[in-house]
Amino acid sequence: xxxxxxxxxxxxxxxxxxxxxxxxxxxxxxxxxxxxxxxxxxxxxxxxxxxxxxxxxxxxxxxxxxxxxxxxxxxxxxxxxxxxxxxxxxxxxxxxxxxxxxxxxxxxxxxxxxxxxxxxxxxxxxxxxxxxxxxxxxxxxxxxxxxxxxxxxxxxxxxxxxxxxxxxxxxxxxxxxxxxxxxxxxxxxxxxxxxxxxxxxxxxxxxxxxxxxxxxxxxxxxxxxxxxxxxxxxxxxxxxxxxxxxxxxxxxxxxxxxxxxxxxxxxxxxxxxxxxxxxxxx
Numbered sequence: 393x394x395x396x397x398x399x400x401x402x403x404x405x406x407x408x409x410x411x412x413x414x415x416x417x418x419x420x421x422x423x424x425x426x427x428x429x430x431x432x433x434x435x436x437x438x439x440x441x442x443x444x445x446x447x448x449x450x451x452x453x454x455x456x457x458x459x460x461x462x463x464x465x466x467x468x469x470x471x472x473x474x475x476x477x478x479x480x481x482x483x484x485x486x487x488x489x490x491x492x493x494x495x496x497x498x499x500x501x502x503x504x505x506x507x508x509x510x511x512x513x514x515x516x517x518x519x520x521x522x523x524x525x526x527x528x529x530x531x532x533x534x535x536x537x538x539x540x541x542x543x544x545x546x547x548x549x550x551x552x553x554x555x556x557x558x559x560x561x562x563x564x565x566x567x568x569x570x571x572x573x574x575x576x577x578x579x580x581x582x583x584x585x586x587x588x589x590x591x592x593x594x595x596x597x598x599x600x601x602x603x604x605x606x607x608x609x610x611x612x613x614x615x616x617x618x619x620x621x622x623x624x625x626x627x628x629x630x631x632x633x634x635x636x637x638x639x640x641x642x643x644x645x646x647x648x649x650x651x652x653x654x655x656x657x658x659x660x661x662x663x664x665x666x667x668x669x670x671x672x673x674x
Contacts, residue, residue: 401452405476408483411449415487418445419565423495426507438507439566442488443559449484450558453477454550454625461626461644474622474651481618482611485565492569493599497576504573511570536663539613543655546617550624557621561614568606575602608670612662619655623648 404411422442430437457477496504505512542560549556579598630644 399449401449401456404449404453404480405456408479411480412483412487414449415446415484416491417487418442419488419491419562420495421445423492423499423507427495427499427503431503431506433506436510436563438492439559439562443562446484446488446558446562450481451554451625453480454554454622455629457622458626458629458644461647474619477622478615478618481561481622482614485561485614485618488562488565489569489572492566493572493603496569496573508566508570511567512574514567515571515574532663532667535666536659539616539659539663540656542613543616543620543659547620547624547652550621551628554625554628557617557624561617561621564614564617568610571606572599572602575605605670609662609666612658612665616655616658616662619651619658623651623655 399407399410399414419438419442422438422440422445425441426434426438454477457474460473492508496508499507542564546557546560549560576595576598579602580595626644627648630641
């Protein structure tokens with residue numbers, strides 16, 4: 393396949409910027425196919441096309457990480473051992489998010505509402521839970537339980553389908569992109585009288601503010617989902633490659649269990665920031 397040949401797994405881990413650009417390419421192709429061939433008539437088609445394009449790369453990285461885990465002597469911490477893979481996954485996610493945001497903003501309101509209909513509904517639901525710009529401690533268990541379900545899905549999807557977590561993460565990238573797009577459009581509507589450089593500066597400023605506002609807590613959630621997806625993926629690969637009672641398999645299961653616990657820790661930090669810090673700063 394062409395997508396499998398774009399970059400090798402070891403190069404992907406060494407060059408996250410290239411993976412970022414590949415993520416932008418995959419998401420853009422998904423939206424272009426959806427808009428120009430199907431006019432948004434098929435729900436979430438852009439997400440599915442992006443997932444299909446990204447699966448080979450994610451599976452190769454997971455397979456590579458499983459091999460490293462089985463050969464590891466235990467000198468490195470888990471985060472250090474899988475640091476490059478996590479960076480590559482995050483770069484892929486951010487690339488998809490930026491591309492989805494771009495298309496959400498440049499498409500007409502009708503086309504955007506058609507391609508990203510489900511994402512707009514999800515953003516509206518989240519807004520109903522979190523309203524205003526004040527700290528709401530009672531929202532914490534609701535957000536954490538929702539994010540924990542996403543984490544569990546990331547683990548299970550990767551365990552049963554190898555790189556299945558990429559669907560969960562692409563879906564979240566599209567939701568984040570729509571949330572940023574909604575914020576930017578609302579902000580730009582208030583400065584409609586600007587023109588030229590002032591208009592461009594306002595647009596860039598609003599986009600950056602929206603992006604970093606959501607990513608202040610979102611980065612912890614995304615890393616959490618990737619850790620869970622990586623854990624499920626390497627166990628899935630290990631099941632195929634090793635005997636269930638092989639010592640390498642048991643070592644991989646142990647390391648994957650630690651990855652899941654780290655993922656939950658990141659999820660807790662992200663939820664705390666989203667409830668208590670982000671509303672105050674952003």
